[in-house]
Amino acid sequence: xxxxxxxxxxxxxxxxxxxxxxxxxxxxxxxxxxxxxxxxxxxxxxxxxxxxxxxxxxxxxxxxxxxxxxxxxxxxxxxxxxxxxxxxxxxxxxxxxxxxxxxxxxxxxxxxxxxxxxxxxxxxxxxxxxxxxxxxxxxxxxxxxxxxxxxxxxxxxxxxxxxxxxxxxxxxxxxxxxxxxxxxxxxxxxxxxxxxxxxxxxxxxxxxxxxxxxxxxxxxxxxxxxxxxxxxxxxxxxxxxxxxxxxxxxxxxxxxxxxxxxxxxxxxx
Numbered sequence: 001x002x003x004x005x006x007x008x009x010x011x012x013x014x015x016x017x018x019x020x021x022x023x024x025x026x027x028x029x030x031x032x033x034x035x036x037x038x039x040x041x042x043x044x045x046x047x048x049x050x051x052x053x054x055x056x057x058x059x060x061x062x063x064x065x066x067x068x069x070x071x072x073x074x075x076x077x078x079x080x081x082x083x084x085x086x087x088x089x090x091x092x093x094x095x096x097x098x099x100x101x102x103x104x105x106x107x108x109x110x111x112x113x114x115x116x117x118x119x120x121x122x123x124x125x126x127x128x129x130x131x132x133x134x135x136x137x138x139x140x141x142x143x144x145x146x147x148x149x150x151x152x153x154x155x156x157x158x159x160x161x162x163x164x165x166x167x168x169x170x171x172x173x174x175x176x177x178x179x180x181x182x183x184x185x186x187x188x189x190x191x192x193x194x195x196x197x198x199x200x201x202x203x204x205x206x207x208x209x210x211x212x213x214x215x216x217x218x219x220x221x222x223x224x225x226x227x228x229x230x231x232x233x234x235x236x237x238x239x240x241x242x243x244x245x246x247x248x249x250x251x252x253x254x255x256x257x258x259x260x261x262x263x264x265x266x267x268x269x
Contacts (some may be wrong), residue, residue, distance in 0.1 A: 067094040074099075075151025083210075099148035106154045107260045109216075115155040122147045150263035158261055160213045160253040162188055162242045196253065204243045216252050217259040223251060 071082045074097035082095040099120065105111050106120065115121065124143040126133070133141040146152030165181040172180035189206040194213040199205040205213075230249030231237040239248030255262050 063094070064092060067092045070094045070096065072096050073151070074149045075146060076153050077151075079150065097149050099146070101149050102154055102263065106148070106150075106263070109158055109254070109256060109259070109261055112155065112157055116142065116144050120146060120148045120155050153255075153263040154261070158255045160211075160242065160255050161245070164245060165243075194253070199240065202240070204240065211255060212257040212262045213253050214256055216254050216256070219251075227251075 068091045069082075069085050071078045071085070071093065074082075074095050078095060078097075082093050085091055085093045105118075106115065122145040124145050126141045126143045128139045129141065130139070133139040136142070144152070144155060146155045148154050168179055168181040168184055172178070172183065178184075185204070189204075189209070191209040191211045192206045192213060193209045193211060194200075194205040194207060196205075196213065196215055200207065227237050227249050234247075236248035237250070239245070239250045241248060241250055242253060
């Protein structure tokens, strides 16, 4: 969409059952002021046919002629990179994204099941699988991928998890220096702001990062019964699965804040 706007000193007046205390001259002056202000900001983009929409809620600024850094893709990786770069006050950073802004719907955790069918999802399809995806045509499962400010963090299930210690150590043992569990744990701690009471003094959790983690606000009684049933089957109850996910059962740790989805974009501002 290309912005178009034309200033005019005249105001068309239509019939109205109500009355107004604002004179036509005052309204005309106000209209011209808004128009001129608009043109001073956007005229250069109109001439270059650059689509641009200012969003005062997230602090968009006019596009500059040049930047120190241009980050393409406002997914979890791109947002974090742009955020880190913008911490330097003298650096200019442009973050580009093909998708749209978040909405009230992407903030609602319960809407997660519906977001895959919206324009917030690129709508990819996986390659045919021999031993999976039997319920889909040609054994090709849908492969959701977020398209919007925040990337897949605006459509995912908001389950905070890290993976197994052994997997990281295996990656490092294969020759990938810096990928052992002891190497990556400081970065998990740097990013995390965990408000779950029983983890406040845990050496595996932090309250200093930008990514907020909490329990799901709605607590069904069936959850407790499910955990008890797992214990009767020999599973460890109420484990911290971000530390040791084996042979246990517990409630989710969710990337939400006060019951609202927390995407990477919000944390990067």
